[in-house]
Amino acid sequence: MKVVMTAVAALAVVAATAGAAAGGEDRGELRRGLDGVVAAGAVGALVEVRDERGVWRVTSGVAELGKARPVPAEGRFRAGSITKTFVATVVLQLAAEGRLRLDDPVEAWLPGAVPDGDSITLRHLLNHTSGLYDVVRTLPMPPSQEFFANRWRTWTASELVARAVAHPPTSERPGTTFGYSNTGYALLGQVVEKATGRPYGVEIERRLLRPLRLHGTSLPGTSPHIPGPHPHGYVPRDTEGNLVDYTRMNPSVFGAGGELISTAADLNRFFEALLGGRLLPAHLLDQMRTPGVEGRRYGLGLAWWDTTCGLRVYGNDGDALAYQSWSFMTPGRQVTLALTPNFSADLDDTVEAFLDDAFCG
Template sequence: MLKHKRALGGALTLVVAMGMAGSVLPATAAAATGAQSTVGKPARHTDEARLRALLHQLTTVDGAPGALAEVRDRHRSRVLTSGVADIESRTPVHRDSRFRIGSMTKTFTATMMLQLAGERRIDLDAPVERYLPGVVRGHGNHGRKITIRQMLQHTSGLPDFLAYLKPQDVVRDPMAHHDPRDLVKLALAHPPTFKPGTDWKYSNTGYLLAGMIIEKVTGRSYGEELQRRIVKPLHLHGTSFPGDDPAIPGPHPRGYAQPGPNAPLLDVTAVNPTVGGAAGGIISSGTDINRFMGALLGGKLLRPTQLKQMMTTRPTGGSDGRAYGLGLESKPLPGGGRYWGHTGDFLGYETAAGATFDGRQATVMVNLGPGASDAQSDDIQAAIETALS
């Protein structure tokens, strides 16, 4: 069943029942394979050693078969990998691997929405009803009461469709197509979680609606707009929105899920990603995500007014200092300052990315989701913060 793992965390993780159809594979503790360096000078030894140790922990103690970190600054980039892409063949993780990035998709979706706002084709403070008349209705939910801005910031009170998606429906047919309107209707069969604008709670439903607005306003599909507005201008060769295609193009690790502690790993690589859609359906690579985040913070994708709006945050209520803007979150760095990014979970995979205004970016990706505990998510976040500190 898809759900968000934490209040902020990312989001689209299929919680796999032990009886899920597919290959049942033995659990493995993978050994670190070391770093694969790219252009530039060597990183500071202490930072790279700490990052390498965290990747090793992800692929041993935490149980992920493989892990990848792509780290860059204004002068160099480097890729470190640990473990394996396939627990049967023991193939190492490819440096250009593509992963399902789950809720990292939201940052791409919000960027396109803000581009449309900058073009005056949408108004962030207009009600959803203006763009999707009659769509948000029922059980106390109404598109006249919810603004685009609230929807993008998770302050809309919209119920999250992932809270009501039946696990057996996904498990029974992982290749099934999920229409975003049907998923929205599933959510709207339940009352709002709060009055719009009065609180914060993560909801994937709002981002399905954002994808529908993009298509309505532009007259093109979400995937076409993603290519036109972000992928082609930034030359993101490993990024795609696959629609109904269950395959991951290009080099990629197999995706695994672990239903419980010491349970066998399940190969869940092939799944119809329409269950994520504009909230979590994109495929990308560490290199592409870092390039995207660098361009976003560098003002290459949004006008200054829209970038400022995207980065106008509100606290999420957690103890770690996180705050959420429009499809983008910020968090304090241990040594001072803040970084910007997002996290993402999808069946078989988990990703996190962060960037700073001084030109540093880091993306960490693993091919296990969900794992047996939250330790994996914690160590991914620690790796991001180590890389950016």
Template sequence: MLVRGMVALVTAAVAAMVPGVAMASPSRGDLQKDLDGVAAIGALAEVRNGAQVWRGSSGVAELGTTHKVPVAGRFRAGSITKTFVSTVVLQLVAEGRIRLDDSVEHWLPGVVPNGENITVRELLNHTSGLYDYKNTLPMPPSEEFYALQFRTWTATEQIQRALANPPVFKKPGSQYDYSNTNYLLVGEIIKKVTGRTYAEEIERRIIRPLGLHGTTMPGASVRIPGPHPHGYVPKDGGQLDFTEMNPTLFGAGGDIISTTHDLNRFFAALLGGHLLPARLLAEMKQAGTEHGTYGLGLSWHDTACHVRVYGNDGDALAYQAYSFSTADTRRQATVAVTPHLPTNPDATVDTFLDKAFCS
């Protein structure tokens, strides 16, 4: 089976991917100052430049305390999960067990209306047109939202909630529209193909071979294991601690827990060609629509200095994460924040990423 060869390749290459030298004073400028400028309750980051590594944190780990954010802390990485899920699918493609142009109907008969005209590729690059189940859920400040903090969801019921709504456009593949429903379906397809859940496949194909010791697939566990900053959502003009919550709310679209170190390690392996054959890594970098910036679970953008970086970002309500790398993997930056909602930290994180990649 090809996965065994991939695992062996990853195990052999892993020591070369992540350096162990720490920079006392980053030559790219005062990263700590820019991290301190991120609009958030707390933030942590790891920046790599070749063999040099800088790690830092800012803010507080818990409101009402002076506890520092742990530099190696764990966090919910949200939609960065999608890159892991897509990598599993593309490994199955490499093994000849699934094709990107297979229809959803082929793998999940009778589940999706018009499923015979929607492909696995269109799920992965968000061109299916399927309604996003997230838009069917209550959100703050709705009292119903807070009551669902510990509720266990199944992919089936979330998919059904989404499919009770018409598609956002009629012709699959013709437009881009980000929908978490796509990845719930992909998770179900992985289970149909392998007999194991998407989480089990991520564990055996990626987490264990790469030695991502701070990365877990939580299932229905509400806790974040190990050191971590607390995350919050707005309530009654203040902030409600939402650190503990049932991550089945996110499922295959966003439930992973990780660290800045592990995410840099993962993207170094992925973009360095240690997880996928070159042809499928190239497919991953192909946008679903003309001039798009989202491929098969992978996104990209150009920094202020016109350096293109690849990776993904994720929003898990009380946590937001951003992980990007140059194509040659020489430079990487991963940032995680606990936002002070409703303030959006994106612009200030972009400033930090520009410093990391451009200075």
């Protein structure tokens, strides 16, 4: 089926509180902006905005190609690299408990796992200054047949790390250069298990999901399903612009770097708790917001950027092939956006403009 947005598009707006309902006219730009994101290159999208007036949930586009069903406003999606913030929070909690140190070398926890493991610290893994080659760059991508052949394959963290370290490092010395690397988070997931005796997914559930009541969030492991209401996600089937439904797949390839499934409401709740100081001691939260390399906007599993109206917003974004998401906040306002791309265009600039308007409008 050729990638063409159907003439039927659905827009749903949920005013979650009376205050939000009263401010409905003020949200017209938000609705139009999300429609613009979808028109620029998405099958469907959803957003939740929280501020002093209440909670607004808006959707645009469709949940499934060829059907008129709207995107569920409280739908679940693969959150990609937003997983890293959850993993980093657990690692920092373990540091606060004295069960590990951020400046511990990888070699102390995972002997022989990576070359030069005595020089690479857990901090370097967290802030992407380890110099380890990014395993994602070793994996086949759509529309290659090898990519589709791996759809149901179960990957282990050790397999993914081995693929990465078969390539030379991307910097001469750890801690000096920023180089985004999912490999580091595959290792951090293993470190969490070594430190606690439990898989990182279990630790995230017991430390974060259950206490914060994030009932729409899960770490699926090898399960291909997205539980509950959700939009369908797609990837290119060929070079002609055709798509194939890729909602169901084995997410072990993402691992600790990106397997999380969540909702906009849950992500807003998580970042409010994290940045509000409820999950970490102040000195560790400060380190989380400190760039690993001068001039970069990434700390220990946390990213940030500055809006055109002078606000600095903190959070993270994620790309899980068929799903893309962004979750950021500043005091007084939170915005979480998720979409299912149709790969007809690069959406980065469109999304950045939408988020900027959502914070500054």
